[in-house]
Amino acid sequence: MTSSAPQTFYLKDYTPFGFDVESVELTFKLAPTATRVLSRIRFIPQENAASSDFFLHGEELELISAAIDGTPVQVEEVDGGLNCAVPSTPFLWEAEVEINPKGNTALEGLYMSNGMYCTQCEAEGFRKITYYPDRPDVMSTFKVRIEGPEKVLLSNGNPTASGEGWAEWHDPWPKPAYLFALVAGDLINHPDHFTTKSGKDVDLNIWVRPGDEGKCAFGMEALKKSMTWDEEVYGREYDLDIFNIVAVDDFNMGAMENKGLNVFNSSCVLASPETSTDANFERIEAIIAHEYFHNWTGNRITCRDWFQLCLKEGLTVYRDAQFTADMRSEPVKRIEDVIALRARQFPEDQGPLSHPPRPEEFQEINNFYTATVYEKGAEVIGMLKRLVGDADYYKALDLYFDRHDGQACTIEDWLSVFEDATGRDMAQFKRWYSQAGTPKLKVSDNFDAGTYTLTFEQSTAPTPGQDIKDPRVIPIAVGLLNDKGDEIQPTRVLEMTQATQSFAFDGLAAKPVPSILREFSAPVILERDTTNTERTFLFAHDTDPFNRWEAGNALAKETRLAMITAGEAPDSAYLDALIKLVRDDTLDPAFRALVLQAPGQSDLAQTLHARGQVPDPQKIYDASETFTQTLAQALSDSLPRLYAATTVDGPYSPDAEGAGKRALNARILSLLTRLDAGEQAQRQFETADNMTLQYAALACLLKADKGADASASFFDQWQEDRLVMDKWFALQISCAEPEAAARIAKELTTHPLFTLKNPNRFRAVMGALSGHHAGFHQISGAGYTLLADNLIALDALNPQTTARMCAAFQSWPRYDTARQELIKGELQRIATTKGLSRDTNEMVTRILN
Ligand code: PHE
Numbered sequence: 001m002t003s004s005a006p007q008t009f010y011l012k013d014y015t016p017f018g019f020d021v022e023s024v025e026l027t028f029k030l031a032p033t034a035t036r037v038l039s040r041i042r043f044i045p046q047e048n049a050a051s052s053d054f055f056l057h058g059e060e061l062e063l064i065s066a067a068i069d070g071t072p073v074q075v076e077e078v079d080g081g082l083n084c085a086v087p088s089t090p091f092l093w094e095a096e097v098e099i100n101p102k103g104n105t106a107l108e109g110l111y112m113s114n115g116m117y118c119t120q121c122e123a124e125g126f127r128k129i130t131y132y133p134d135r136p137d138v139m140s141t142f143k144v145r146i147e148g149p150e151k152v153l154l155s156n157g158n159p160t161a162s163g164e165g166w167a168e169w170h171d172p173w174p175k176p177a178y179l180f181a182l183v184a185g186d187l188i189n190h191p192d193h194f195t196t197k198s199g200k201d202v203d204l205n206i207w208v209r210p211g212d213e214g215k216c217a218f219g220m221e222a223l224k225k226s227m228t229w230d231e232e233v234y235g236r237e238y239d240l241d242i243f244n245i246v247a248v249d250d251f252n253m254g255a256m257e258n259k260g261l262n263v264f265n266s267s268c269v270l271a272s273p274e275t276s277t278d279a280n281f282e283r284i285e286a287i288i289a290h291e292y293f294h295n296w297t298g299n300r301i302t303c304r305d306w307f308q309l310c311l312k313e314g315l316t317v318y319r320d321a322q323f324t325a326d327m328r329s330e331p332v333k334r335i336e337d338v339i340a341l342r343a344r345q346f347p348e349d350q351g352p353l354s355h356p357p358r359p360e361e362f363q364e365i366n367n368f369y370t371a372t373v374y375e376k377g378a379e380v381i382g383m384l385k386r387l388v389g390d391a392d393y394y395k396a397l398d399l400y401f402d403r404h405d406g407q408a409c410t411i412e413d414w415l416s417v418f419e420d421a422t423g424r425d426m427a428q429f430k431r432w433y434s435q436a437g438t439p440k441l442k443v444s445d446n447f448d449a450g451t452y453t454l455t456f457e458q459s460t461a462p463t464p465g466q467d468i469k470d471p472r473v474i475p476i477a478v479g480l481l482n483d484k485g486d487e488i489q490p491t492r493v494l495e496m497t498q499a500t501q502s503f504a505f506d507g508l509a510a511k512p513v514p515s516i517l518r519e520f521s522a523p524v525i526l527e528r529d530t531t532n533t534e535r536t537f538l539f540a541h542d543t544d545p546f547n548r549w550e551a552g553n554a555l556a557k558e559t560r561l562a563m564i565t566a567g568e569a570p571d572s573a574y575l576d577a578l579i580k581l582v583r584d585d586t587l588d589p590a591f592r593a594l595v596l597q598a599p600g601q602s603d604l605a606q607t608l609h610a611r612g613q614v615p616d617p618q619k620i621y622d623a624s625e626t627f628t629q630t631l632a633q634a635l636s637d638s639l640p641r642l643y644a645a646t647t648v649d650g651p652y653s654p655d656a657e658g659a660g661k662r663a664l665n666a667r668i669l670s671l672l673t674r675l676d677a678g679e680q681a682q683r684q685f686e687t688a689d690n691m692t693l694q695y696a697a698l699a700c701l702l703k704a705d706k707g708a709d710a711s712a713s714f715f716d717q718w719q720e721d722r723l724v725m726d727k728w729f730a731l732q733i734s735c736a737e738p739e740a741a742a743r744i745a746k747e748l749t750t751h752p753l754f755t756l757k758n759p760n761r762f763r764a765v766m767g768a769l770s771g772h773h774a775g776f777h778q779i780s781g782a783g784y785t786l787l788a789d790n791l792i793a794l795d796a797l798n799p800q801t802t803a804r805m806c807a808a809f810q811s812w813p814r815y816d817t818a819r820q821e822l823i824k825g826e827l828q829r830i831a832t833t834k835g836l837s838r839d840t841n842e843m844v845t846r847i848l849n
């Protein structure tokens with residue numbers, strides 16, 4: 001096989017493996033550049049299995065020996081694994097391989113991070129540890145022995161024995177190899193306990209490098225809350241004697257749900273008031289919950305193959321969102337999620353990388369850990385729940401856990417439990433899993449003789465490889481208001497199934513004002529000929545908090561678009577309404593902060609493109625600046641009072657209430673800074689006793705170009721803290737003027753603390769650059785070139801993170817030909833790099849086509 005023609009894998013080609021794995025025993029003899037892995041695997045050939053079906057995956061392994069039933073065997077090493085003649089009766093496979101954890105910069109398989117060993121096996125990393133059928137439908141129990149001088153030696157399951165320089169673990173729950181984990185290092189733990197609802201005592205530990213032990217308490221509380229919540233809401237109990245979490249500095253993703261041994265990017269678990277913002281705390285709580293919830297949705301019930309990834313990810317994201325809504329504020333969480341969906345998933349769905357939540361082909365599965373699989377996958381679950389109702393949803397979930405515990409499943413299995421629990425036919429709903437693209441939903445209305453009729457028309461533009469789209473089932477939550485703002489029709493979920501469909505509301509005295517797609521009941525783009533007057537009315541009166549925010553968001557977008565395309569002044573009716581709402585102290589500060597959050601500039605560019613115009617990033621930036629400046633002036637009398645009201649008494653606590661006030665603090669301070677030359681921000685920076693306030697003040701000062709001193713003192717204060725330094729790197733760029741962003745980013749890549757080897761640091765700089773819309777898209781092309789240079793450099797070390805960050809280029813078709821040519825040129829330059837990884841090659845090829 002040559003490596004030049006990339007192989008494509010298809011869902012339709014699925015075939016089961018011909019052998020069951022009864023048990024796996026692994027021994028690790030740890031050494032940084034020459035770790036030995038001994039495996040003893042009991043295989044049971046299934047009926048009709050041919051010896052030629054026996055293929056074990058393996059990559060970057062040095063085979064030392066292989067034997068079957070104690071007799072050495074000849075194997076045929078091929079690209080990606082080995083073949084071997086095997087008996088037709090159960091047999092014991094034994095192999096020894098050597099691997100090099102220290103040389104592993106891809107951070108997949110067994111690698112080293114700051115002197116500790118750790119593993120990352122999802123999706124196909126186990127094959128870099130030993131020869132194995134590395135596919136999620138092959139499940140087995142594991143016994144692991146680790147030998148090494150490190151103080152702490154961890155693996156999955158329960159500890160069974162240990163001594164000086166060794167430890168043994170047994171995981172009694174059959175699992176696929178992607179859930180395997182091993183950690184070894186001189187770590188310190190933050191211990192605790194949890195008693196499950198049936199009275200079982202579980203040891204809990206968060207393991208960190210010395211120096212980080214003071215940053216574990218919050219994560220531990222989040223873990224215990226997650227365990228309780230999953231018992232109460234889904235009836236799911238934990239199933240081992242111990243649950244370990246480890247913080248790792250070098251990690252490609254957020255965290256990983258390995259059975260009983262979750263491995264976390266340290267940025268997603270370590271927290272302290274001095275070093276973490278409220279947003280960090282909220283995210284950490286959510287990710288701890290997410291990984292814990294995977295124990296049932298992912299581990300006990302796993303995926304048959306990687307095409308089914310959203311089976312575990314969509315459901316688990318949905319579950320963690322429910323958890324956050326319960327722990328904090330439901331409407332605030334929903335608004336945050338929709339902002340994120342529009343910022344990350346919509347561009348994917350509407351660009352060259354568009355794919356369904358369940359893709360049907362891939363070259364490199366790592367490229368499909370996407371916003372579509374995760375976030376749209378979660379939206380699909382939310383729709384399902386809305387359609388069947390809460391009671392039937394939990395009935396179906398009980399059936400799912402009951403029927404499929406211990407199995408590797410498909411989306412078909414998932415939908416079948418809904419069919420069986422509710423009697424509904426899910427065939428049409430399934431299109432949400434198979435069709436790519438964001439549906440457009442056009443609405444028109446009519447009032448006649450007391451009857452109000454809403455007519456919806458759905459359509460989805462063609463996406464790569466999918467020209468024809470069939471109508472989907474769309475739950476549309478609608479409420480009606482009268483002209484005083486009273487709700488005359490409480491929320492009702494309309495179930496749309498046709499391409500065009502009307503719904504009538506009878507017995508009305510006058511034409512109502514509709515509130516459509518409440519709670520964002522489906523991930524669609526709503527199009528309606530409406531007026532700013534009606535939007536302003538809903539912004540003031542809608543009883544659904546999501547749609548109230550949405551009305552304000554639409555106004556915020558429309559006023560900027562009118563400034564950009566027609567040179568208009570900021571809409572004064574909207575400004576008045578906004579000011580009124582912001583001054584209303586009866587409203588939740590978190591909600592007011594969200595209302596003050598400017599619409600994303602990339603989102604504005606996408607909307608302009610959708611309306612047939614070519615977005616100019618600089619004009620979008622200028623309009624946003626002008627609007628904010630106008631708002632600051634119009635609100636100036638109230639700013640000191642509003643600012644003072646955001647003070648939180650008592651010691652810092654990352655709860656929703658305090659966080660809401662501080663979110664509003666950041667918005668108000670940024671307005672104030674435009675009027676007082678940064679005086680208040682400087683004071684806040686100097687007196688802040690927590691990172692949230694300090695960070696907000698630094699951002700304001702940098703934005704006002706008054707941040708040089710503050711930035712230097714921030715650096716001095718925090719240079720030893722890796723996670724705070726990531727913030728420092730990112731802020732220099734995200735607060736820069738558009739013309740300066742790429743230059744500053746380039747300078748930062750020569751800073752002594754910049755390194756390609758740490759994904760967090762790389763993302764801090766390159767993510768901030770690509771996230772600075774007007775800065776990244778400067779017509780000089782400097783931003784594009786800088787990103788491409790760094791992607792090329794990183795690809796040689798870490799293909800996964802490189803490939804993922806190529807997505808910054810996905811929106812090229814929106815822009816003018818000059819920018820298009822610049823971006824395509826950079827993509828071509830990446831594509832023709834010698835020795836480019838399969839990961840990155842697939843991404844640039846898809847983006848270019
Ligand atoms: N499965 C992990 C999660 O969602 C994400 C992950 C994927 C981590 C691949 C590492 C590698 O929680």
Ligand code: ZN
Nearest residue numbers: 290294313316
């Ligand atoms: Zn997950």
